[in-house]
Amino acid sequence: MSAYSLAGIAFVLFSLAAAGFLTCGSLVRMLMFLELMLNAANIALVALSPGTVSQAYALMLFAIAAAEAGVGLALIITLASVFKTLEAENIKELKG
Amino acid sequence: MEGNYYPLLKWILLAPLAGFVLNGLLGKKFLGDRAGGLLGALAIFISFVFAALSFSDLLNLPVENRLLRDTLYNWISAGSFSVDAALRFDPLSAVMALVVTGVSFLIHVYSIGYMKGDSGFNRYFAYLNLFVFFMLTLVLADNPLIMFVGWEGVGLCSFLLIGFWHEDPEKASAGKKAFITNRVGDAGFLLGLMLLFALLSMQGAVEMDFASLEKNASLLTSATVLGMAAPTLICLLLFFGATGKSAQFPLHVWLPDAMAGPTPVSALIHAATMVTAGVYMLARLHFLYELAPKALEVIMLTGCFTAFFAAVIAMLQKDIKKVLAYSTVSQLGYMFMAAGAGAFSASVFHLATHAFFKALLFLGAGSVIHGMSGEQDMFKMGGLKREMPFTFLLMAAGWLAIAGVPGLSGFYSKDLILEKVFEHGGIFVWGTGVLTAALTAFYTTRLVILTFLRDKRSRTHAHESPLLMTLPMAALGLLALAGGFLLKERLFIFLEPFAAHGAEHNPVAARLMMISVAAGFSGIAAAFLLTLPRTAAALKVALPRIHSLVCHKFYVDEIYISLIIKPLRFVSVKIMYQLVDAGLIDGLLVNGSANASYTAGKALARAQGGRLDIYALVFAIGVALMLYWII
Numbered sequence: 001m002s003a004y005s006l007a008g009i010a011f012v013l014f015s016l017a018a019a020g021f022l023t024c025g026s027l028v029r030m031l032m033f034l035e036l037m038l039n040a041a042n043i044a045l046v047a048l049s050p051g052t053v054s055q056a057y058a059l060m061l062f063a064i065a066a067a068e069a070g071v072g073l074a075l076i077i078t079l080a081s082v083f084k085t086l087e088a089e090n091i092k093e094l095k096g
Numbered sequence: 097m098e099g100n101y102y103p104l105l106k107w108i109l110l111a112p113l114a115g116f117v118l119n120g121l122l123g124k125k126f127l128g129d130r131a132g133g134l135l136g137a138l139a140i141f142i143s144f145v146f147a148a149l150s151f152s153d154l155l156n157l158p159v160e161n162r163l164l165r166d167t168l169y170n171w172i173s174a175g176s177f178s179v180d181a182a183l184r185f186d187p188l189s190a191v192m193a194l195v196v197t198g199v200s201f202l203i204h205v206y207s208i209g210y211m212k213g214d215s216g217f218n219r220y221f222a223y224l225n226l227f228v229f230f231m232l233t234l235v236l237a238d239n240p241l242i243m244f245v246g247w248e249g250v251g252l253c254s255f256l257l258i259g260f261w262h263e264d265p266e267k268a269s270a271g272k273k274a275f276i277t278n279r280v281g282d283a284g285f286l287l288g289l290m291l292l293f294a295l296l297s298m299q300g301a302v303e304m305d306f307a308s309l310e311k312n313a314s315l316l317t318s319a320t321v322l323g324m325a326a327p328t329l330i331c332l333l334l335f336f337g338a339t340g341k342s343a344q345f346p347l348h349v350w351l352p353d354a355m356a357g358p359t360p361v362s363a364l365i366h367a368a369t370m371v372t373a374g375v376y377m378l379a380r381l382h383f384l385y386e387l388a389p390k391a392l393e394v395i396m397l398t399g400c401f402t403a404f405f406a407a408v409i410a411m412l413q414k415d416i417k418k419v420l421a422y423s424t425v426s427q428l429g430y431m432f433m434a435a436g437a438g439a440f441s442a443s444v445f446h447l448a449t450h451a452f453f454k455a456l457l458f459l460g461a462g463s464v465i466h467g468m469s470g471e472q473d474m475f476k477m478g479g480l481k482r483e484m485p486f487t488f489l490l491m492a493a494g495w496l497a498i499a500g501v502p503g504l505s506g507f508y509s510k511d512l513i514l515e516k517v518f519e520h521g522g523i524f525v526w527g528t529g530v531l532t533a534a535l536t537a538f539y540t541t542r543l544v545i546l547t548f549l550r551d552k553r554s555r556t557h558a559h560e561s562p563l564l565m566t567l568p569m570a571a572l573g574l575l576a577l578a579g580g581f582l583l584k585e586r587l588f589i590f591l592e593p594f595a596a597h598g599a600e601h602n603p604v605a606a607r608l609m610m611i612s613v614a615a616g617f618s619g620i621a622a623a624f625l626l627t628l629p630r631t632a633a634a635l636k637v638a639l640p641r642i643h644s645l646v647c648h649k650f651y652v653d654e655i656y657i658s659l660i661i662k663p664l665r666f667v668s669v670k671i672m673y674q675l676v677d678a679g680l681i682d683g684l685l686v687n688g689s690a691n692a693s694y695t696a697g698k699a700l701a702r703a704q705g706g707r708l709d710i711y712a713l714v715f716a717i718g719v720a721l722m723l724y725w726i727i
Contacts, residue, residue, distance in 0.1 A: 018716065021712060022709070022712055022713055022716055025709065027708075030708075030712075088707070088708040088709045089707060089708075089709060091706075091708065092705065092706035092707055093706055
């Protein structure tokens with residue numbers, strides 16, 4: 001598989017994930033789409049730049065993604081207990 | 097110059113200032129009535145002692161060098177313009193300082209009795225001391241700017257003391273009227289000063305003390321401003337300031353209303369001292385006025401008119417203090433008449449004698465008001481001779497002095513003025529002056545008759561005033577009786593040592609004197625005749641028009657109200673308040689800017705709705721746009 005087709009996969013995955021992120025209403029799903037976007041970025045990193053530096057970045061991204069998932073899930077649980085919902089459009093306190 | 101540093105001068109000023117500070121800050125809480133009154137009087141007495149010491153030192157100097165100065169510090173220094181806070185003690189300021197401190201001291205003592213039990217006792221003495229401080233600043237100033245400080249300060253104190261009983265809105269507004277009318281005059285004074293300084297410094301003469309001004313005054317003669325000779329214009333502007341302070345027509349309206357203040361205040365400020373500041377200013381700047389004969393003519397005519405006009409009004413006043421107020425305006429007119437005739441020393445002479453007898457008359461009136469428990473209407477008095485014998489005797493002394501009975505103080509000064517006016521002003525001005533003398537005798541006699549003689553018209557039992565009030569009156573009474581005789585030669589030798597005296601008396605002087613004395617006596621006789629109830633009523637019926645015209649003070653106040661106050665109020669309310677202030681400033685600028693930021697906030701708040709999905713969308717669009725821009 002050439003680097004270009006890998007980059008294409010990454011692009012398609014990112015686009016689909018972004019579209020999903022923007023359209024879905026549930027916070028948990030949004031978080032999952034976020035993870036997908038990070039993974040798409042990971043694929044792009046490894047595909048487009050052979051060598052150890054980009055692989056190191058990819059490994060670092062895993063860690064970041066994991067940390068992000070942890071923090072995100074914790075926030076979501078708190079929000080769920082406060083607002084009794086996970087729909088993003090129902091969670092708002094500002095007046096604007 | 098000889099005596100450039102004379103340390104006693106500042107103590108003349110500092111004593112009343114200290115009295116003001118102590119009484120004003122500590123008075124009510126720590127001093128109380130007795131100590132506060134004593135302190136106030138003592139401060140003035142100290143000032144008087146220092147003035148007398150300086151006076152004796154001045155007398156010891158050689159005649160051509162009689163000047164003591166003390167430069168306290170450099171007050172203003174801007175470029176080449178520099179003004180020192182400096183004091184000057186020369187014969188003119190010596191006479192003024194002695195009169196001011198002397199009369200003030202007597203009136204302070206009198207006030208202790210008069211104001212006894214008033215809730216604002218300490219405040220009263222604080223104001224009174226502050227007034228004396230400013231008056232002495234005015235008198236002792238070595239340059240016109242320091243003089244202006246005193247000039248404004250006495251105006252302020254006059255305002256504070258006229259409105260002393262400020263709970264009464266009428267009295268408070270009388271204070272405002274005095275202050276505002278004075279401001280009108282002050283504007284003229286200030287313009288005159290600025291013009292004087294500007295013109296002189298253009299010619300390179302930047303020193304502003306009186307000695308240098310006198311030396312440099314001749315530089316002004318060639319200058320013209322607005323097609324007018326510069327000295328004439330400056331003198332007229334300064335004189336306009338004097339008409340405000342000294343209550344000359346057309347700015348005389350405040351003085352009768354100023355009688356709302358406590359009577360000792362009327363005696364001190366509105367008869368003896370402050371109102372004479374205008375006369376003093378003319379005498380102080382005589383070198384300038386001598387360059388402007390036209391201005392002198394205006395001054396003489398204004399003084400002549402005011403003297404006559406106010407005397408006519410005084411004839412029909414009912415309020416004992418108003419009679420004296422118009423009388424003061426009229427006597428000040430005499431002083432200006434004299435100054436306008438170039439006889440500045442004669443005007444200062446009349447200033448001094450007037451300070452004695454008018455302060456005496458006012459204190460007597462205060463004693464009567466005190467004895468009658470606040471009654472001021474003369475038609476409710478009468479027959480007080482028996483109940484208040486001391487006051488009657490002393491009032492009679494003041495009455496005879498102002499009426500011009502030969503040998504008493506008013507006779508000498510008034511006669512001298514009339515003689516000078518005859519020399520310089522001609523028969524018409526002199527005739528008006530003599531007529532005014534007759535009117536003066538008339539209204540003062542009427543006052544004494546209505547108050548003390550004939551039958552008692554009210555049932556209130558009057559009581560004689562305490563010694564604390566009658567003793568100062570007795571001292572003033574002595575001065576009013578003998579002051580003219582004692583001062584007449586000495587004062588002139590002191591003020592004008594180089595002019596020839598005595599010998600140059602006008603040959604017709606004796607005849608002029610006879611006429612004015614006859615006028616005075618006829619005025620007294622007329623008063624005895626015309627105040628009989630029957631003749632008075634008959635006159636009122638016979639001349640109704642003139643009676644109401646005079647009773648309404650020639651409608652000057654009404655003219656001011658319709659010509660100046662009403663348009664001013666219209667402009668203030670309709671345009672300045674409703675349009676500019678409420679509409680433009682409050683509506684457009686203050687509330688407008690608040691409204692603008694409120695609506696802007698409301699519009700921008702929509703962007704921050706708290707909706708995560710919308711944030712995400714906007715963020716994505718933003719990223720897309722950035723990418724598009726980069727690639």
